[in-house]
Amino acid sequence: MVRFSQYVVSILSLFLWGEPEVPPAEGGCLLNNSSALTATNQRSNASKSIAIVGAGSAGLAILKTILDLPQETRHGWEVVLYEQRRNVGGLWLPDPNEPQPPKLPETPLYPRLRTNTPHPTMTYPGYTFRPHTPLFPTHEYVEQYHVDFAVNNNLTSYIRLNHTVHSAGWKGNSTVGEWVVEVHHTNGEVKSITKRSFDHLIVANGHNHYPRIPKFQGTDEWYPERYVNMTVLVVGGGASGRDAVLQVGPIAVKTYHSLKEDKEPTPDANVTVVPRISHFTRTSIVLVDGRSLDDVDAVILATGYEFLVPFLSRPSSDQDASVGLVESPKTTLNCTTAPTLITNLRYIFPLWEHIFSLSQQYPPTALSFVGLPVLIANCPSDIAQALLIAHALADPSTLPSRAEMLADLVAQESRLRERGYDPYYAGHKMVGGDDDAQAYQNNLVRYLKQKGRLPDDGKDYVEPWRRIARKESFLLGRAWRRIEDNGEADKWLDGVETEDQWADLILRLVNWQRKHEDKYGLHGSVYVGQPWDESGF
Numbered sequence: 001m002v003r004f005s006q007y008v009v010s011i012l013s014l015f016l017w018g019e020p021e022v023p024p025a026e027g028g029c030l031l032n033n034s035s036a037l038t039a040t041n042q043r044s045n046a047s048k049s050i051a052i053v054g055a056g057s058a059g060l061a062i063l064k065t066i067l068d069l070p071q072e073t074r075h076g077w078e079v080v081l082y083e084q085r086r087n088v089g090g091l092w093l094p095d096p097n098e099p100q101p102p103k104l105p106e107t108p109l110y111p112r113l114r115t116n117t118p119h120p121t122m123t124y125p126g127y128t129f130r131p132h133t134p135l136f137p138t139h140e141y142v143e144q145y146h147v148d149f150a151v152n153n154n155l156t157s158y159i160r161l162n163h164t165v166h167s168a169g170w171k172g173n174s175t176v177g178e179w180v181v182e183v184h185h186t187n188g189e190v191k192s193i194t195k196r197s198f199d200h201l202i203v204a205n206g207h208n209h210y211p212r213i214p215k216f217q218g219t220d221e222w223y224p225e226r227y228v229n230m231t232v233l234v235v236g237g238g239a240s241g242r243d244a245v246l247q248v249g250p251i252a253v254k255t256y257h258s259l260k261e262d263k264e265p266t267p268d269a270n271v272t273v274v275p276r277i278s279h280f281t282r283t284s285i286v287l288v289d290g291r292s293l294d295d296v297d298a299v300i301l302a303t304g305y306e307f308l309v310p311f312l313s314r315p316s317s318d319q320d321a322s323v324g325l326v327e328s329p330k331t332t333l334n335c336t337t338a339p340t341l342i343t344n345l346r347y348i349f350p351l352w353e354h355i356f357s358l359s360q361q362y363p364p365t366a367l368s369f370v371g372l373p374v375l376i377a378n379c380p381s382d383i384a385q386a387l388l389i390a391h392a393l394a395d396p397s398t399l400p401s402r403a404e405m406l407a408d409l410v411a412q413e414s415r416l417r418e419r420g421y422d423p424y425y426a427g428h429k430m431v432g433g434d435d436d437a438q439a440y441q442n443n444l445v446r447y448l449k450q451k452g453r454l455p456d457d458g459k460d461y462v463e464p465w466r467r468i469a470r471k472e473s474f475l476l477g478r479a480w481r482r483i484e485d486n487g488e489a490d491k492w493l494d495g496v497e498t499e500d501q502w503a504d505l506i507l508r509l510v511n512w513q514r515k516h517e518d519k520y521g522l523h524g525s526v527y528v529g530q531p532w533d534e535s536g537f
C-alpha cells in the first residue's frame with residue numbers, strides 16, 4: 001500500500017524567506033484566532049492593483065510576466081501574490097504533516113513521485129533546471145526549480161507567504177468595480193485578517209486539490225475486513241492511477257485496475273485489468289459487466305480532481321459584493337445562458353481561451369485564470385497565458401469585445417462537439433493531447449504578435465525540440481532508464497546547462513534510443529508514464 005509518510009528531503013537546499021522587509025501595502029489588523037473580523041476595506045493609491053492567488057507554476061509565471069512588462073507600462077502598478085503555504089512551488093512543496101483523512105493533504109504529492117515527462121519540457125521558456133538534474137527527476141528537483149525561479153527573478157518581495165485568500169467578491173458592474181479580497185495571514189498563533197480591494201484578480205490556485213470522488217451505490221455498507229497483505233483495486237487510468245498500479249502492484253497480494261473502455265492497460269504493471277465499477281455490496285464490488293470482486297481489501301480512487309475555487313464562491317464579508325463564481329454541479333446552463341461564471345466541477349465557464357471570465361457581472365480583465373488547461377506542459381503554457389493577461393491588463397483593447405470572445409467560445413465548443421466531445425464534460429482538457437495543447441499555446445502567442453503586442457519572429461511559440469520531447473516521452477523514459485541502469489547519467493549530463501544544450505541532449509537521446517530499439521527491439525524497456533493527465537476517470 002502506498003504510505004503517504006513524509007519524504008526526507010535531503011538533496012534540497014530549500015530557500016525559505018520570511019516576510020518582506022517592506023510591510024505589505026495593505027492595511028490589516030492583528031487578531032487572536034478567536035476574535036471577530038473587524039478589518040476595514042483598504043485601497044491602495046496604485047494606478048492599478050493586481051492580486052494573484054497561488055505561488056505554484058502558474059502564479060509564478062504570471063507574476064514574472066507582469067514584472068517583465070516595460071517599466072513605463074507598469075509604472076504605478078501594485079502587484080501582490082498571496083500564497084497560503086510556507087513556500088512557493090505549489091503542489092511540488094511536500095506537506096510536512098502526516099495525512100489525517102478526511103482532512104485533505106496540502107498537496108497531492110506522494111513520496112516516490114518522479115516526473116513522467118522529461119524536465120526540459122516542464123520549464124518556463126529560457127529558464128532551465130539546474131545542471132545535472134536527472135531527465136525524469138524526483139519531485140524535490142521540481143520544487144527546487146520553482147524556488148530558484150522565484151529567487152533568481154526577484155519575485156520574492158511580491159509574494160506574501162502564509163496568506164490565504166479567504167474570499168473575493170465583486171463590487172461593481174459589468175464595466176467598472178473592484179474586488180473586495182479578504183486575506184487571512186497565519187503566523188504561529190496570531191492571525192491577521194485583511195480586507196482590501198483590487199482592480200484585477202488572477203486565479204492561479206491549481207486544480208489538483210479537491211478529489212473527485214465518484215458516488216457508487218453501496219459504499220456506506222461496504223466494509224473491508226483485511227488490511228494486511230492486501231488485495232487492492234485501483235480506479236482510474238490517468239497518470240495517478242497508472243503510477244499507483246506500478247507502485248502498489250509489486251507489493252500487494254493482488255492488484256486490480258478498473259479502467260474505462262477507452263483506456264489502455266498500463267504496460268509492465270502486475271495487475272488484473274477490470275472494467276468500471278457498477279456498485280458496492282457489503283462485502284464485494286460489482287463491476288459493470290456483472291462480475292463481482294469479493295477479495296478487495298482497499299480501494300484507491302485515482303479519479304481526478306474537481307475544478308473549485310472556494311474563495312470565489314464564498315459570500316464576501318462585504319454585503320455589496322457579489323460572488324464571482326457559482327458552484328453548480330448539475331447546472332443545465334451553458335456559455336450563452338449563464339448569468340454568472342459557473343463551475344460544474346469539471347469546467348469553469350464562460351471563459352475565453354480558458355483564461356478570461358466573460359461573466360456579465362464584471363469587465364473581462366477583472367478576473368482571469370492561469371493554469372486551468374489539463375494535458376499540457378504547464379510552465380510554458382502558463383507563460384503563454386500570462387503574456388496574454390499581462391498585455392490585456394496593460395491595454396484592455398488587446399482583447400476582442402466580450403461579444404466576440406463569447407462567439408469564439410461558442411464556436412470552439414461546437415468544434416469540440418463535432419469531434420465527439422461534450423465541452424461541459426471535457427472541460428479544460430486538451431482532448432487531442434499534445435497537438436491541441438501546442439496549437440493552443442501557439443495561438444495565444446500568435447494572437448499577441450498579430451496585435452503588435454509582441455515582435456513577430458515568424459516562429460511558433462512551442463519550439464520544435466519541445467514538441468519532439470513531449471511526443472517521445474516514452475522513448476526518452478526508456479533511454480533514461482537504460483542510462484541510469486548503466487550508471488552513465490553523469491556522462492550524458494556533463495556540460496549540459498543552457499536551454500539549447502538540454503534541447504540538444506533530448507535530440508541526441510531520441511536518436512540514440514531509437515537506433516538501439518531498431519536493432520534490439522523494445523528489449524529491456526521500462527514504462528515511464530505518459531504526459532500528465534490526472535483526469536483519467
Ligand SMILES: Cc1cc2nc3c(=O)[nH]c(=O)nc-3n(C[C@H](O)[C@H](O)[C@H](O)COP(=O)(O)OP(=O)(O)OC[C@H]3O[C@@H](n4cnc5c(N)ncnc54)[C@H](O)[C@@H]3O)c2cc1C
Pocket residue numbers: 053054055056057058059082083084085089090091092108109110113114115116117122163164165166204205206207208311370371376377378532534
Ligand atoms: C501528482 C502530480 C504529478 C504531476 N506531475 C507532472 C509531471 O511529471 N509533468 C508535468 O508536466 N506536469 C505534472 N503535473 C501537473 C501539475 O499540475 C503542474 O506541474 C503544475 O506544477 C501545477 O501548478 P499550478 O500552479 O497550476 O498549481 P499548484 O501547484 O497546485 O499551485 C497552486 C498554489 O495555489 C495556492 N493556493 C490555492 N488556494 C489558495 C488561496 N485561497 N490562497 C492562497 N493560496 C492558494 C496553493 O497553496 C498552491 O501553492 C502533476 C500534477 C500532479 C497532481
